[in-house]
Amino acid sequence: MRRVMFWIAVVIVLCAFILPIAWVYVTSLKSPEDIFRPEKLAFLPTLYNYKYIVTVRPSLLEFRNALIITLASTALVMGVSLPAAYSFARFNTGGGHLLFITISTRMFPPVVAAIPFFFLFRDWGLLDTHLGLILLYIYFNMSFATFLLYGFFREIPEELEHAAMVDGYGRLSIFRKVIFPLIKPGAAITTVFCLVWAWNEFLFAFLFTRRVARTVAVGLAVFWGSIEIQWGPMAALMGLAILPTLAAAWFMQRFIIRGLTFGAVKG
Amino acid sequence: MTERAVVKSLETRKTVWQVLSADAYIKWFLIVPLLAVLSAFMFYPLFYCLYMSFHEYVLRAPPLYIGVENYRTVLHDAVFWQAVGRTFYVLVVCIAVELSLGMGIALLFNREFRGQNTIRGVCLLPLLISPLAMSLMWNYMLHVQFGIVNQVLVWLRLGAVEWISNPKIAIYSIMFISIWQWTPFSIFVLLAGLRGLPKDALEAARVDGASRWFTFRRLTLRMLMPLIIIIVLLRTMWLIRIFDPLYGTTRGGVGTEMLDWFIYRIAFVFFDVGKGSALAIFSLYVTIVLCAILYRQLIKALGTAR
Known part of the structure; x- marks a missing residue:
């Protein structure tokens, strides 16, 4: 029963x-x-709706844009966050304050961060470009990626590094041979999170792109016209747009129970 | 390579790396890119907004210094206070419902059963799907005439409900969308916490004849407190910034305008940069105060949970 x-x-x-x-x-x-x-x-x-988004109102370019922006921004975020998180976790750089400041970037209302950047980007010709959005997504994802990775790095016992150092390894080879293999699952989860968030992000994409660099998320909103909402084609585009995230979910379910413990909690 | 050559190459390597790999240097060296991004993307907008919040700037004329006038108008704006109140209402309701639902489902999943990984994986889906896409979809499903939800209600002879267009109900529809999307977050954090609980303490309580409710309240809940506070902290940060569910459904109309939508309207629809900046500073201030309180609670809870 x-x-x-x-x-x-x-x-x-x-x-x-x-x-x-x-x-x-x-x-x-x-x-x-x-x-x-x-x-x-x-x-x-x-298949009328799918034909519609391919022929009547082509949306494939939006997928290409979103893909470029998502991949590039995630690669850059990881390049910035991995060493920084390592430094926070191992040396407690900045005594905890710097980490809190990093996390607090997400407290700043993105709508508002958008105002100064809008004028800056307009002057630099970065509006409606891939590069502009990539830069914004570094800001958008960096703090949380650092926070997640910080937790994962904390779970690696420091003794392992000391042992390797005694064995005569340099910093670089310690990172490559000892730390990297251990951080790989955590780094994978963080990467997938960054990919998903950049793919789904709407506000910045909506404010900073018009036509050339428009992403899928903005493409969805366009079906909400001034007269009517085209539910059918919108649903078709939605269905295609959430496919990559479904794949991400399938990939993540193996790691997730381990991954979301937020190692930081263990102190 | 002879042995000597290896030793020699190692030695020259050492001199290059000696400086950089000393702990005192490398920790800053590793963090430089982050600091660069931080200063560009955080301090620039912050100081820009601080500066502009004391100016009148509606794009056409150059910024004009007006002191605290922007703050004064904002703080006397009834619409603004309504948006703030609504944001807090949504914050409290959403987090409370998400936590209780999340705890219930986490307790449900906290056992071995067939297909557990697949089933848990499915529960992850809402978390990863684009919030805008799902808000638009809910908008369609909750539509008063041709939404499936109302159709089901009609079949059950309960009558259609104006989920999105009724000012009394719309706010709850938005809460519902947000709760649907973010409950999995609570589920997974709490589930991970439940699985990491020390078994012997729970076992001891059972042997001592403690009731299940007592054990849950006094042991499980207390040990999970740091995780619960983390959920509250993160969800507070994210919910104050709620935007996509509004854009996908009511677009700030029918009594659902919240803090960030208000700022968006002032800054990007009316292009009142000065007032928008003042609002931004206010919003940031509120968020930081809230998060600092929660952060302190977290540190405290970490102390007692150990």
Whole structure:
């Protein structure tokens, strides 16, 4: 009896999380008429909406933009955050204050950070460019990436490094041979988080891109026109846009229980 | 390479690295890129906003110094205080619901069962999906005429509800969207915490005949306190900045305007940079005070949990 209750609860939880996502794909297969007839459960699936976002209002460029910006910004964030997090974790650089300042970058309202950067970027010709958005996403992701990596680095016992040092390894080879293999799962999780956040980010993309460097998130909002909302094509684009994040979720579920412990808590 | 050559190469290597790899230098050396990004992306906007908040600047004319006038107008603006109050209301309700739901589901998942990894992985999905996309989707699903939610209600003979367009309900719809998306975060942090709890303490309590509720309240909850505070801290930071669910549904209308949307409207719709900056400084101040309080609680909880 308890087992039955348990599985009923699990099924309810799963449905609550899956059904809305499934509805994206159901909607994307509906014809323009069926979109407005929810009472019709059995409908004839059509690829009309997918054809629409490829031919009538091409959205493939938005995918390319989002991909370039996401990959480049994540690579740069990791390049900045990995050494910094190591330094925070091993040497307690700045006595904890610097780490708090780093985290507090996320407290600054992004809407507001956008004001000065908007004028700066306009003067430097960075509006509606890939580079501009990449720079903003470094700011957007850096603090949390550093915080996550800090936790992972803290879990690596310092004695390992001392032992390697006694064995005559230099700093560089210690990092490469001792620390990197141990930080790899943590770094992988952090990378995926950065990829997902940069991919999903909307506010900066919305304010800083118009046409040339427009990302998928902004492309979605464009279907909300002044007259009507084109639900069908929007759902189709949504369905394609969330595919990479579904892949990310599949990748992460192996690590996640270990990963989200926020090693920082252990002190 | 002969042995001597190896030794020699190591020696020359050492002289180069000796300076850089001394602890005192390398720790700063590693952190330089971060500091560079920080100063560019944090201090520049901060000082720009501080400067502009004391000026009248609506783009056409050059900035004009007006002292604390911007702050005065903002603090006397009833719309602003409504937005602030609403933000805090959303903050409290969302975090409370997310934590209770998250704890419930984490307790549910805190055991071995078939397909556990897949099922837990599925619960991760809402967390990773674009908030804007899901808000738009919820907007469609909650639509008063052709939303599936209302259709189900009609089938159950409960009648349709104006989820998004009714000013009394819209705010709760936005809360619901946010809760749907972020409960998995609580689930996973708490689940990780539950699995890391020391088994012997719980076992001892059971042997001593403590009730399950007592054990949960006095042991489990207390040991999980640091994680709960971390969730509250992070969710506070993120919820004060809530924007996407608003853009995807009501766009600040029907009584749902919140702090960041208000700032967005002032700064990017009316282009009142001075007032927007004053609002920004206020918003930052509130966030830092809130987070500092929570941060102190976290340190305290870490002390007692050990």
